Amino acid sequence: MDYLTIFYIVVAGLLLWIVSSISQMRSDITRININLNKIAEQVGVPDTITDELKSLILEGKKVEAIKKYRIATGFGLKEAKEYIDSLSK
The missing domain is CATH 1.20.5 (Single alpha-helices involved in coiled-coils or other helix-helix interfaces)
Structure with a gap:
């Protein structure tokens, strides 16, 4: 070699x-x-991030919700999108 x-x-x-x-x-x-x-x-301790994310989803700001979740958790785009999609249901 x-x-x-x-x-x-x-x-x-x-x-x-x-x-x-x-x-x-x-x-x-x-x-x-x-x-x-x-x-x-x-x-x-209140779960304020989930409440905020749900509020953004209801306002039609799904992309912003994904960004906030990624910042809060450090997750990647795929994981964040899956989580936000689960909240949308």
Whole structure:
């Protein structure tokens, strides 16, 4: 094997590791958010973000609701859109 082939194999391995790490982080963030929401509910913290998102959806500002949710949670576009769609139903 020449050095270029080895280089490509190493780069491919690094990319796979990065993608796997990002996927794991998203999964961790989802789990943490679920736990935080449960804690907030038990101690009586109002869920103002969901109320605000529902209000934006009713006003026809779905894109703005997705943006706000992404900022609040750190989720990607796909996850945020799916969540906003679930609130729309």
